[in-house]
Structures are given as C-alpha cells and as structure tokens.
Amino acid sequence: MxxxxxxxxxxxxxxxxxxxxxxxxxxxxxxxxxxxxxxxxxxxxxxxxxxxxxxxxxxxxxxxxxxxxxxxxxxxxxxxxxxxxxxxxxxxxxxxxxxxxxxxxxxxxxxxxxxxxxxxxxxxxxxxxxxxxxxxxxxxxxxxxxxxxxxxxxxxxxxxxxxxxxxxxxxxxxxxxxxxxxxxxxxxxxxxxxxxxxxxxxxxxxxxxxxxxxxxxxxxxxxxxxxxxxxxxGTKGSGGTKIFCVSGHVNQPGVFEVPMGIAFSELLEMAGGVRKGRKLKAVIPGGTSMRILSANKTLSMRMDYEDIAKMGSALGSGGVIIMDDSTCMVQALCHMMRFYEEESCGQCTPCREGSGWVYKILKDMVSGKARPDAVEQLYTVAKKIEGRTICAFGEAISWPVTSFIDTFREEFDYIVANQGKSWVESQVAGAHARAFGWHAKDNRDAS
Structure with a gap:
C-alpha cells in the first residue's frame, strides 16, 4: 500500500x-x-x-x-x-x-x-x-x-x-x-x-x-x-494517518500506520486475516478499555473516530484486538478485568471497590462458583462505577463489562447455569457429536 x-x-x-x-x-x-x-x-x-x-x-x-x-x-x-x-x-x-x-x-x-x-x-x-x-x-x-x-x-x-x-x-x-x-x-x-x-x-x-x-x-x-x-x-472529520496495533487471533499481528478511515476489512487483511481461517467473532477497536463490537458490526466499519462511534465503541488508543469463534467471552473479560483490578489507584471508592467486585464475580463464573443472579449483579456493579470516578478509569472497567454482556449475554447466562462450563465448549462438543453421529438422547436411550 x-x-x-x-x-x-x-x-x-x-x-x-x-x-x-x-x-x-x-x-x-x-x-x-x-x-x-x-x-x-x-x-x-x-x-x-x-x-x-x-x-x-x-x-x-x-x-x-x-x-x-x-x-x-x-x-x-x-x-x-x-x-x-x-x-x-x-x-x-x-x-x-x-x-x-x-x-x-x-x-x-x-x-x-x-x-x-x-x-x-x-x-x-x-x-x-x-x-x-x-x-x-x-x-x-x-x-x-x-x-x-x-x-x-x-x-x-x-x-x-x-x-x-x-x-x-x-x-x-x-x-x-x-x-x-x-x-x-x-x-x-x-x-x-x-x-x-x-x-x-x-x-x-x-x-x-x-x-x-x-x-x-x-x-x-x-x-x-x-x-x-x-x-x-484521512477523512473529512479525521485527517492524516493513524497507527493501529492489531493483535489477538490473526495470522500476522503487527503495527500498521495507515490512512485514517481505512476499512476494517482491509486492516484485518493486512494482518493476515483471522488465524487458521476461523470465523471472526468480535473486535475491540481501541484497546481493552473500549466497548467490544460483534463481527457483524465490523463488516462495513471504517477505522476513524466518527464511524466507530456510530457502531457504539471508540477508536481509543488504536489497539485492535481480534477474537475468533473459539473465544469464551466470559474468560476473555475475566482476564481483562484482572488487569484493571490490579491497576486501580484506589483514590475513588467506586473504582477501588468496584474493580475488585467485578473481577471476583467473573472469577466465580469461570470457576463454577457464581450465584444464580451473578450476571445481573456484575452488570449492576459495572454501571455503578461508570461516571462516578475522578478520571476515566471507571469507564475503562464499566464499558467492557456492560458491552460484553450486552453483546454476548447468552455466554454469561450459560456459564453461570452450567457451573463454569463455557458456551464455546458446549458448541465444540456439540459439533463433535454431530460429526460422529452421536447424540445425547441416543446415549440416554442406550443406558
């Protein structure tokens, strides 16, 4: 280019x-x-x-x-x-x-x-x-x-x-x-x-x-x-170039300085596409403190401030994180929130206490120890942090949590209901069963 x-x-x-x-x-x-x-x-x-x-x-x-x-x-x-x-x-x-x-x-x-x-x-x-x-x-x-x-x-x-x-x-x-x-x-x-x-x-x-x-x-x-x-x-509203750091499930992760407003699909292609030919599941367009976007929202997305804002997220720092269909969204979010829980400066009570609660609830979900109402509890805690801190660190916790749940609610409900077993694991198991002609009902009948 x-x-x-x-x-x-x-x-x-x-x-x-x-x-x-x-x-x-x-x-x-x-x-x-x-x-x-x-x-x-x-x-x-x-x-x-x-x-x-x-x-x-x-x-x-x-x-x-x-x-x-x-x-x-x-x-x-x-x-x-x-x-x-x-x-x-x-x-x-x-x-x-x-x-x-x-x-x-x-x-x-x-x-x-x-x-x-x-x-x-x-x-x-x-x-x-x-x-x-x-x-x-x-x-x-x-x-x-x-x-x-x-x-x-x-x-x-x-x-x-x-x-x-x-x-x-x-x-x-x-x-x-x-x-x-x-x-x-x-x-x-x-x-x-x-x-x-x-x-x-x-x-x-x-x-x-x-x-x-x-x-x-x-x-x-x-x-x-x-x-x-x-x-x-660049574009009319965003001049010049922008440096994007593309990481995650891509074949050729790297750093690319490209014209502002480049199509997301073109940027993904520059990074070698989704690894192993897998299906794109989600994208975080501007670093982990930004809201996550499902794959269908990125089909026509252009990488500039205005277009990403229309999609419901933000360009942020330009850290583009790619997730394929093997990703458990609950586990991914838990991994991210561990970082924010450790890095809170502790000055503001909502952030200091809320970051710890967010991480604890997510850990309980992943380990199969979550309460039945854990998803609602997690969402409520995250919303209580937003807008109640001196700096934007509160939003760096709240936005990922609420957007992950809003976009992939079924995965959070599933992992709570199934004591830590992820929705992705169930899909893989189901696919294997279908591939070998095995069905849970048949197994029950045989027993």
Missing part, C-alpha cells in the same frame, strides 16, 4: 533511523529550522494544525490545534509541555516504535509545540519498562543539543527549548494526564479533579499542554508538507 508509514513511521525501515544523520536525510528538523529562521507567528502554526484535522492520538480524539489555543500565550508564567509516552493500555504498542526508531521526529514535534505555547521546558514521560526507548531518546536528545537544534538558544535565535526524558515506574494510571503531572512533581500518581484543566493549572500549577507521542510526532510532517496534504490522507 503506497500510503503506509507516511507520517510517524517514515524512514523507520532504515537500521539507523534513530540517528540524527538518518533523520536529517529525510528532511528532519526542516520545519523547526524554518520556524526559528523566520520567527513564524505562533497563531499561524496553530491555524495550520487546526486545518490539518489532527486530533489527539492518545484516545480522546480532541482537536490538537484547538487544545494548543487554550494556553494564554501572553501569560508571563512559566509554561510546560508534557509528552505522554507512557503507553500502558493493553493491546497498544504504537508509540514504542516512534520512541525507539524515530525519536528525532518526536523531539522536533515537541520543540514546535513548546515554541507555539511559549514553553521553555518540556518533558517526555515514558513507561517504566521502556528501557531501550529511553536510551534512544536520550541519545537523540543529546545529539540534537550538540547540533544546536535543542536546548538553550536554539540555532542562535534566542529561543530556549529544554527537553527532559523521564522514565516512569510502570503504573497504568500514570497514563491519565493529571496523574502524570502528579508523578512528575514527585508525588503518588493519582488523577486530579478537573477543572482547573492543565492548560490553566498543570505542572506545578503552571499552564501545561499534554499531548500523546503519536500526536506530537505528526506535527513536523504537517508543517513540512502542508495541512491540506495531511488532511487528505
């Missing part, structure tokens, strides 16, 4: 793509140099980003240009930029390639954003397990500073942009933007109440913009090739 890897993954096929020389060979830092040399008006850059249709790639899908405009450029306070490179959402592994294979493009995007908002300091906060990615970003940062591109007095223009790479400690909740600010301040990573929003009172109470890795890495290419070029790659 000719439109693969045109933005965030451009040039990564080179073994030395993470070096300054390789990045400059494909035009790297040209947008940043032009801004510094021409002293480009900050509002002009914001308008270009708005026109490009770039939306936040971390999950919210909010207009990037509009977000940048929220910071008062005339405010004399110190301003900060934070790049969210934590990437802890299960099923998501898109940003790690940018950090390890194309770090200079991220740094250039961060520099441009910092310039626009008048920030002299920026932080790239990486997930605690990203050791190689951290080393690559540190090398890239040091090389860019040595070349005069970053740091104090960039290219002798008097513009200061000091960037710091930060390695976290592996917490999932730190991916929530205000929890990340708490961590940067040396505190326990717990979400803050909003308002005030970070653009008004963020890091150390100062105006702060927080953007995702993929979002910021898109910026240099937009300014280099133009807003119209970027916009036409």
């Amino acid at each position: 000719s439109q693969l890897n045109q933005v965030c993954y451009r040039g990564i096929e080179r073994e030395d793509s993470y070096t300054l020389a390789a990045y400059q060979a494909i035009g790297g830092y040209s947008a940043w140099r032009k801004i510094l040399e021409e002293k480009t008006d900050r509002n002009q850059i914001i308008e270009v980003i708005k026109a490009s249709g770039l939306k936040g790639r971390g999950g919210a899908g909010f207009s990037t240009g509009l977000k940048w405009s929220f910071v008062d450029k005339n405010n004399p306070k110190q301003k900060f930029l934070v790049c969210n490179s934590d990437e802890g959402e299960p099923g998501t592994c898109k940003d790690t390639l940018i950090l390890s294979k194309n770090p200079h493009q991220l740094l250039e995007g961060m520099a441009i954003c910092a310039y626009v908002m008048g920030a002299t300091k920026a932080y790239n906060y990486m997930r605690g397990e990203f050791f190689l990615q951290y080393q690559r970003c540190e090398q890239a940062l040091n090389d860019a500073i040595s070349a005069g591109l970053l740091g104090k007095n960039c290219l002798g223009t008097g513009v200061d942009v000091e960037i710091f790479n930060i390695l976290g400690a592996g917490s999932y909740i730190v991916g929530e933007e205000t929890a990340m600010l708490e961590s940067l301040e040396g505190k326990r990573a717990q979400p803050r109440y909003k308002p005030p929003f970070p653009a008004v009172s963020g890091l150390y109470g100062m105006p702060t913009i927080i953007n995702n890795t993929e979002t910021l890495a898109s910026v240099p290419v937009i300014l280099e090739k133009g807003a119209e070029w970027f916009a036409q790659l």
